[in-house]
Amino acid sequence: MITGGSQGVGKALGEMLASLGYNVVVAARQQERLEAAAQGCQRRATRPDSLATAIPCDITQPAQVTMLAEKVFDTYQQVTLVVNNAGVCMRGDWNLCTLQDYQVRMSSRG
Numbered sequence: 012m013i014t015g016g017s018q019g020v021g022k023a024l025g026e027m028l029a030s031l032g033y034n035v036v037v038a039a040r041q042q043e044r045l046e047a048a049a050q051g052c053q054r055r056a057t058r059p060d061s062l063a064t065a066i067p068c069d070i071t072q073p074a075q076v077t078m079l080a081e082k083v084f085d086t087y088q089q090v091t092l093v094v095n096n097a098g099v100c101m102r103g104d105w106n107l108c109t110l111q112d113y114q115v116r117m118s119s120r121g
Protein backbone atom coordinates (compact mmCIF):
# COMPACT_ATOMS: atom_id res chain seq x y z
CA MET A 12 0.00 0.00 0.00
CA ILE A 13 1.64 3.16 -1.26
CA THR A 14 0.45 6.65 -0.39
CA GLY A 15 1.33 9.15 -3.11
CA GLY A 16 1.35 6.25 -5.55
CA SER A 17 0.00 8.18 -8.54
CA GLN A 18 3.23 9.76 -9.74
CA GLY A 19 6.95 10.14 -9.10
CA VAL A 20 8.66 7.85 -6.61
CA GLY A 21 5.41 6.23 -5.43
CA LYS A 22 4.30 5.36 -8.96
CA ALA A 23 7.70 3.89 -9.85
CA LEU A 24 7.74 1.89 -6.63
CA GLY A 25 4.24 0.53 -7.31
CA GLU A 26 5.27 -0.68 -10.74
CA MET A 27 8.41 -2.27 -9.30
CA LEU A 28 6.49 -4.05 -6.53
CA ALA A 29 3.92 -5.29 -9.08
CA SER A 30 6.75 -6.68 -11.20
CA LEU A 31 8.01 -8.49 -8.08
CA GLY A 32 4.63 -10.17 -7.58
CA TYR A 33 2.97 -7.92 -5.00
CA ASN A 34 -0.65 -6.86 -5.11
CA VAL A 35 -0.44 -3.07 -5.07
CA VAL A 36 -2.75 -0.41 -3.65
CA VAL A 37 -2.00 3.15 -4.69
CA ALA A 38 -3.56 6.08 -2.85
CA ALA A 39 -3.56 9.80 -3.69
CA ARG A 40 -6.06 12.60 -4.27
CA GLN A 41 -6.41 13.00 -8.05
CA GLN A 42 -8.46 10.05 -9.22
CA GLU A 43 -7.65 10.05 -12.94
CA ARG A 44 -3.90 9.97 -12.41
CA LEU A 45 -4.36 7.40 -9.67
CA GLU A 46 -6.35 5.06 -11.94
CA ALA A 47 -3.65 5.39 -14.62
CA ALA A 48 -0.98 4.48 -12.06
CA ALA A 49 -2.92 1.39 -10.95
CA GLN A 50 -3.26 0.35 -14.60
CA GLY A 51 0.51 0.78 -15.00
CA CYS A 52 1.04 -1.55 -12.02
CA GLN A 53 -1.37 -4.07 -13.51
CA ARG A 54 0.51 -4.03 -16.82
CA ARG A 55 3.78 -4.77 -15.05
CA ALA A 56 2.38 -7.53 -12.85
CA THR A 57 4.18 -10.82 -13.20
CA ARG A 58 1.58 -12.95 -11.41
CA PRO A 59 -1.55 -13.67 -13.47
CA ASP A 60 -3.80 -13.18 -10.42
CA SER A 61 -2.14 -9.94 -9.26
CA LEU A 62 -4.36 -7.04 -8.30
CA ALA A 63 -3.66 -3.31 -8.49
CA THR A 64 -6.17 -1.05 -6.79
CA ALA A 65 -6.57 2.73 -6.85
CA ILE A 66 -8.11 4.22 -3.71
CA PRO A 67 -8.57 8.00 -3.62
CA CYS A 68 -7.44 9.43 -0.30
CA ASP A 69 -6.24 12.75 1.07
CA ILE A 70 -3.86 11.69 3.83
CA THR A 71 -4.34 15.00 5.67
CA GLN A 72 -7.95 13.92 6.36
CA PRO A 73 -8.06 11.31 9.16
CA ALA A 74 -11.52 10.03 8.12
CA GLN A 75 -10.23 9.35 4.60
CA VAL A 76 -7.19 7.53 5.98
CA THR A 77 -9.49 5.33 8.07
CA MET A 78 -11.58 4.58 4.97
CA LEU A 79 -8.41 3.76 3.03
CA ALA A 80 -7.33 1.27 5.69
CA GLU A 81 -10.80 -0.30 5.81
CA LYS A 82 -10.94 -0.70 2.02
CA VAL A 83 -7.46 -2.23 1.93
CA PHE A 84 -8.30 -4.76 4.65
CA ASP A 85 -11.69 -5.53 3.07
CA THR A 86 -10.00 -6.30 -0.25
CA TYR A 87 -6.77 -7.98 0.85
CA GLN A 88 -7.35 -8.94 4.53
CA GLN A 89 -3.71 -8.06 5.31
CA VAL A 90 -1.02 -5.53 4.50
CA THR A 91 2.56 -6.66 3.87
CA LEU A 92 4.18 -3.29 3.25
CA VAL A 93 3.14 0.33 3.78
CA VAL A 94 5.05 3.05 1.93
CA ASN A 95 4.21 6.38 3.57
CA ASN A 96 5.40 8.37 0.56
CA ALA A 97 2.72 11.01 -0.08
CA GLY A 98 3.98 14.52 0.29
CA VAL A 99 4.39 17.90 -1.26
CA CYS A 100 7.90 18.91 -2.21
CA MET A 101 8.88 22.50 -1.53
CA ARG A 102 10.86 24.16 -4.25
CA GLY A 103 11.93 27.77 -4.56
CA ASP A 104 13.30 30.43 -2.29
CA TRP A 105 12.80 29.56 1.38
CA ASN A 106 12.68 33.28 2.21
CA LEU A 107 9.50 33.60 0.10
CA CYS A 108 7.73 30.72 1.86
CA THR A 109 4.56 31.86 3.64
CA LEU A 110 3.15 30.30 6.79
CA GLN A 111 0.33 28.83 4.68
CA ASP A 112 2.85 27.27 2.24
CA TYR A 113 4.66 25.75 5.19
CA GLN A 114 1.46 24.40 6.75
CA VAL A 115 0.27 22.81 3.47
CA ARG A 116 3.56 21.00 3.09
CA MET A 117 3.83 19.92 6.72
CA SER A 118 0.23 18.65 6.82
CA SER A 119 1.13 15.82 4.42
CA ARG A 120 3.91 14.61 6.70
CA GLY A 121 1.74 12.27 8.78
Ligand SMILES: NC(=O)c1ccc[n+]([C@@H]2O[C@H](COP(=O)([O-])OP(=O)(O)OC[C@H]3O[C@@H](n4cnc5c(N)ncnc54)[C@H](OP(=O)(O)O)[C@@H]3O)[C@@H](O)[C@H]2O)c1
Binds near residue numbers: 014068096101
Ligand atom coordinates in the same frame (compact mmCIF):
# COMPACT_ATOMS: atom_id res chain seq x y z
N1 LIG B 1 11.68 14.23 -5.51
C1 LIG B 1 12.59 14.67 -4.62
O1 LIG B 1 13.66 15.20 -4.96
C2 LIG B 1 12.31 14.49 -3.14
C3 LIG B 1 13.29 14.85 -2.20
C4 LIG B 1 13.03 14.66 -0.84
C5 LIG B 1 11.82 14.13 -0.43
N2 LIG B 1 10.89 13.83 -1.35
C6 LIG B 1 9.62 13.27 -0.87
O2 LIG B 1 9.44 11.97 -1.45
C7 LIG B 1 8.06 11.78 -1.70
C8 LIG B 1 7.83 11.49 -3.19
O3 LIG B 1 8.41 12.54 -3.96
P1 LIG B 1 8.03 12.73 -5.49
O4 LIG B 1 9.03 13.64 -6.08
O5 LIG B 1 7.79 11.39 -6.10
O6 LIG B 1 6.65 13.54 -5.33
P2 LIG B 1 5.55 13.87 -6.44
O7 LIG B 1 5.97 13.44 -7.79
O8 LIG B 1 5.16 15.29 -6.22
O9 LIG B 1 4.32 12.93 -5.99
C9 LIG B 1 3.69 13.16 -4.77
C10 LIG B 1 2.59 12.13 -4.60
O10 LIG B 1 1.96 12.37 -3.36
C11 LIG B 1 0.54 12.55 -3.58
N3 LIG B 1 0.05 13.45 -2.55
C12 LIG B 1 0.43 14.72 -2.27
N4 LIG B 1 -0.28 15.20 -1.26
C13 LIG B 1 -1.14 14.23 -0.89
C14 LIG B 1 -2.16 14.13 0.09
N5 LIG B 1 -2.45 15.15 0.91
N6 LIG B 1 -2.84 12.98 0.20
C15 LIG B 1 -2.56 11.93 -0.61
N7 LIG B 1 -1.62 11.94 -1.56
C16 LIG B 1 -0.93 13.09 -1.70
C17 LIG B 1 0.44 13.09 -5.01
O11 LIG B 1 -0.81 12.84 -5.63
P3 LIG B 1 -2.06 13.86 -5.50
O12 LIG B 1 -1.51 15.25 -5.71
O13 LIG B 1 -3.00 13.41 -6.55
O14 LIG B 1 -2.62 13.65 -4.14
C18 LIG B 1 1.52 12.23 -5.69
O15 LIG B 1 1.03 10.94 -5.96
C19 LIG B 1 7.34 13.07 -1.27
O16 LIG B 1 6.87 12.89 0.05
C20 LIG B 1 8.42 14.10 -1.32
O17 LIG B 1 8.18 15.19 -0.46
C21 LIG B 1 11.10 13.97 -2.69
